[in-house]
Amino acid sequence: MTETASAAGTPAALAEPRRRVGGRWIAAFAAAWLGVWMAQLAPFQQLLPLQVERQVGDTPWQDSVLAFGVISGIAGVCAIVAYPLTGALSDRTTSRFGRRRPWIAGGALLFALAVFVLGFQNELVGLGICWALAIVGFCVLTAALTATISDQVPVGQRGVVAAFISAPQAVGIILGIVLVTFVFVGDVAGYTALAVLLVLLVIPFLVLAPDARLARADRPPFTLAALIEGMWVSPRAHPDFGWTLLGRILVNIGNALGTGLLLYFLEFGLHLKAADANDALLELVLVYMVFIVIASLVGGRLSDRIGRRKPFVIVAAILQAVAALLLGLVPVFGVAMVGGALLGLGYGSFLAVDQALATQVLPDPADRGKDLGIMNIALAVPQALAPCSAPSWS
Structure with missing residues (x-):
């Protein structure tokens, strides 16, 4: 349970939280993110590239990368619209179930349905439509989930809680790939399993987490003009918000370039056979995962203790730069393992404080969902757009 501090005249739904969230809340929150990351990253890392490769057929490998990039x-363009739009709408939701809960449920269902249908696609157009819908569902779900941190978690606990976004991300990659490679083999079985697990893992948070209801009288006015105007947060008026957003974009672009094309790197850069490339991908992801979990859990707790977030972002940038140099200059699998470890360590350090930092620079408590939606564009879009640039480098 949480308790908020409500200044005179401040609606409970907009008040700054003071009471720490408990273990059950954090466990349900982490479980929801585990389902999210499995359903998003296992397709992105393995299932979707393989589907694209089969549809492109016996052509130069650059064609597969180009199709995957398109x-x-x-999907990245869809995310740019979906994140702030659904965040703004959740800010103004007056449902008796709360502001965020309806969007968490609806986003999970759309995401799961699109992932399920992906397993039956045999054309590039169908893959593109379904993946775009999946990313829209992902954005709706995660925009509401991240807003619950600002709504329910006090500032002094946000580093720890934010770590339970990043640690499930690392576990979700490896667990999702293991499941679709060794347990639920084939497109239909793999995508179906990920869709079902997503729904099952989100349900506990919907049941356990409180969600203050916003009274209609307290709802911010909503017009299309106001919504469009609100999509721009002036970096001059709110410099902390602008710098945090820019840092998020740059770090996530670096990570996306290092991870989003790993399967192609192994197959066509290191010239591994398809089966060997899948095994090597699993090894790389495992190393990456271990270091993300260590860095995020330790870093999140440490940042709460010292009350500072910026040093962890600086360390993350340096480690990611070193990892990128290793991968680019020494394309050998052993060196790639070292690069994966450094990339995971750096990205884990960043994720340990990133979400906590983002929640502390929001301009207006009435627009937490919308502003975090803008921030979250920097999570999804670099990952989606990074593959587009790869063919121009080949």
Whole structure:
């Protein structure tokens, strides 16, 4: 349970939280993110590239990367719209179930349905449409989930809680790939399993987490003009918000370039056979995962203790730069393992404080969902757009 501090005249739904969230809340929150990351990253890392490769057929490998990049790019454009729009709408939701809960449920269902239908697609157009819908569902779900941190978690606990976004991300990658590679083999079985697990893992948070209801009288006015105007947060008026957003974009672009094309790197850069490339991908992801979990859990707790977030972002940038140099200059699998470890360590350090930092620079408590939606564009879009640039480098 949480308790908020309500200044005179401040609606409970907009008040700054003071009471720490408990273990059950954090466990349900982490479980929801585990489902999210499995459903998003296992397809992105393995299932979707393999589907694209089969559809492109016996052509130069650059064609597969280009097709994958176009599909990812379209999904990225959808994310740019979906994140702030659904965040703004959740800010103004007056449902008796709360502001965020309806969007968490609806986003999870749309995401799961699109992932399920992906397993039956045999054309590039179908893959593109379904993946775009999946990313829209992902955005709706995660925009509401991240807003619950600002709504329910006090500032002094946000580093720890934010770590339970990043640690499930690392576990979700490896667990999702293991499941679709060794347990639920084939497109239909793999995508179906990920869709079902997503729904099952989100349900506990919907049941356990409180969600203050916003009274209609307290709802911010909503017009299309106001919504469009609100999509721009002036970096001059709110410099902390602008710098945090820019840092998020740059770090996530670096990470996306290092991870989003790993399967192609192994197959066509290191010239591994398809089966060997899948095994090597699993090894790389495992190393990456271990270091993300360590860095995020330790870093999140440490940042809460010292009350500072910026040093962890600086360390993350340096480690990611070193990892990128290793991967680019020494394309050998052993060196790639070292690069994966450094990339995971750096990205984990960043994720340990990133979400906590983002929640502390929001301009207006009435627009937490919308502003975090703008921030979250920097999470999804670099990952989606990074593959688009790869063919120009080949």
